[in-house]
Amino acid sequence: MHAPAIPVLEPRPTLAVAESTARFPVRRAFCIGRNYAAHAREMGHDPDREPPFFFMKGAEAIVPVEAGIETPIAYPPGTSDYHHEAELVVALARGGRDIPEAQAMACVFGYAAGLDMTRRDRQAEAKTLGRPWEIGKAADQSGPVGPLVPAAAAPDPAARIRLFVDGSARQDSVLGAMIWSIPEQIAILSRFFELKPGDLIFTGTPEGVSAVARGQTIRVEIDGVTPIAVRLV
Numbered sequence: 001m002h003a004p005a006i007p008v009l010e011p012r013p014t015l016a017v018a019e020s021t022a023r024f025p026v027r028r029a030f031c032i033g034r035n036y037a038a039h040a041r042e043m044g045h046d047p048d049r050e051p052p053f054f055f056m057k058g059a060e061a062i063v064p065v066e067a068g069i070e071t072p073i074a075y076p077p078g079t080s081d082y083h084h085e086a087e088l089v090v091a092l093a094r095g096g097r098d099i100p101e102a103q104a105m106a107c108v109f110g111y112a113a114g115l116d117m118t119r120r121d122r123q124a125e126a127k128t129l130g131r132p133w134e135i136g137k138a139a140d141q142s143g144p145v146g147p148l149v150p151a152a153a154a155p156d157p158a159a160r161i162r163l164f165v166d167g168s169a170r171q172d173s174v175l176g177a178m179i180w181s182i183p184e185q186i187a188i189l190s191r192f193f194e195l196k197p198g199d200l201i202f203t204g205t206p207e208g209v210s211a212v213a214r215g216q217t218i219r220v221e222i223d224g225v226t227p228i229a230v231r232l233v
């Protein structure tokens with residue numbers, strides 16, 4: 001009898017680091033839900049600081065996007081309502097358990113522009129049926145992330161976060177409109193998981209999410225980080 005060959009795995013995805021040749025290895029990707037009030041409302045929810053909730057994307061979802069390169073991402077099977085969600089992504093250089101909010105920023109390596117691409121039809125179905133969100137949220141290539149800009153401080157609340165589809169604006173807000181701040185997100189997540197170096201947190205999307213089609217180009221611009229562009233193929 002021949003045993004199947006032991007698989008050789010691809011290395012973890014790595015993100016560019018702005019103004020450096022270093023690469024940042026990605027461990028896991030946590031994502032917060034409904035973290036901008038106007039987006040919670042457009043999805044039919046009351047944003048009055050209900051406790052935050054999180055979901056995850058697997059390694060196959062993460063697509064490193066390099067500066068200035070329009071990167072192809074596949075339109076996934078099993079949806080006819082694939083939505084863009086522009087998000088600031090936080091990368092952790094350090095982790096821990098039960099991290100106090102006041103110490104959370106010391107865990108941050110830096111920030112990047114990212115997308116939490118979502119099979120909205122499958123997500124809506126999961127909500128109705130009380131089922132998990134993976135099919136809606138963790139499609140292959142559903143998490144493009146741009147170069148990381150190292151930073152020690154929380155982002156400027158006035159920093160704009162904008163998303164364009166084929167050049168026309170669909171999302172336009174400011175990072176200060178987040179309901180749960182970055183230190184709060186780190187502190188809360190660390191009560192449930194031992195956070196580790198290499199972990200990413202997708203910090204939620206503002207209002208204006210909408211469906212995109214094959215052939216369209218999505219551009220995410222966030223003040224203070226490198227803009228990214230992807231094309232759906």
Ligand code: MN
Nearest residue numbers: 085116204205
């Ligand atoms: Mn999201």
